[in-house]
Amino acid sequence: MSKLDGNERWKSKMALTEHVEQYEKRNEPKNQGRPTGDELTMVRDYVLLPLLLTMVQRAADDIKNSTGILRRHFLVSAQVLMDRITKDMYALRKELSKRNIKVIKDEQVDLVIYYKIICRGYEERFGIVRDVVRSEISIRLTKYLDDMANLLRQSIK
Incomplete structure (x- = not known):
């Protein structure tokens, strides 16, 4: 959990969409290629x-x-x-x-x-x-x- 996760400013318009995408991409599960x-x-x-x-x-x-x-x-x-x-x-x-x-x-x-x-x-x-x-x-x-x-x-x- 990062410092931004509980912060309401993160959800507002203050964050650029590119930054949000980079943050979400960094936290994706690593085993997405493995079969379910x-x-x-x-x-x-x-x-x-x-x-x-x-x-x-x-x-x-x-x-x-x-x-x-x-x-x-x-x-x-x-x-x-x-x-x-x-x-x-x-x-x-x-x-x-x-x-x-x-x-x-x-x-x-x-x-x-x-x-x-x-x-x-x-x-x-x-x-x-x-x-x-x-x-x-x-x-x-x-x-x-x-x-x-x-x-x-x-x-x-």
């Missing part, structure tokens, strides 16, 4: 959604090769699910681009997958454990399937 918690969640989703899409695609391929009564229904459901995941990936990619955030796959060491995040000039390394990836994908898949089930229920009514 919300942006890190977006990065995590950006990493998880392509993996989820791959899993659903493999399941659809398995269903194509099967011989079951509901095969066609399962294929249509899988396609709708893949379309929703792709739509979410597109929206997420667009939002990250708007916020000037780039995510680059770095390396995989043992059970940890590392990504490099470039956020407004600030570089950070982001790692996610494979077990966390599995559990998050399971949660996401359940959420997508619940949404689809709710839509089916609504269409029946």
Whole structure:
């Protein structure tokens, strides 16, 4: 806190706008390039959604090769699910681009997958454990399937 902070003259017309801007710029937080918690969640989703899409695609391929009564229904459901995941990936990619955030796959060491995040000039390394990836994908898949089930229920009514 400087001497000017409690002083009412500072708020009046006695200070030039250039001086006020310089004072405010000097007191800005230094970590403005670092990603926020919300942006890190977006990065995590950006990493998880392509993996989820791959899993659903493999399941659809398995269903194509099967011989079951509901095969066609399962294929249509899988396609709708893949379309929703792709739509979410597109929206997420667009939002990250708007916020000037780039995510680059770095390396995989043992059970940890590392990504490099470039956020407004600030570089950070982001790692996610494979077990966390599995559990998050399971949660996401359940959420997508619940949404689809709710839509089916609504269409029946």
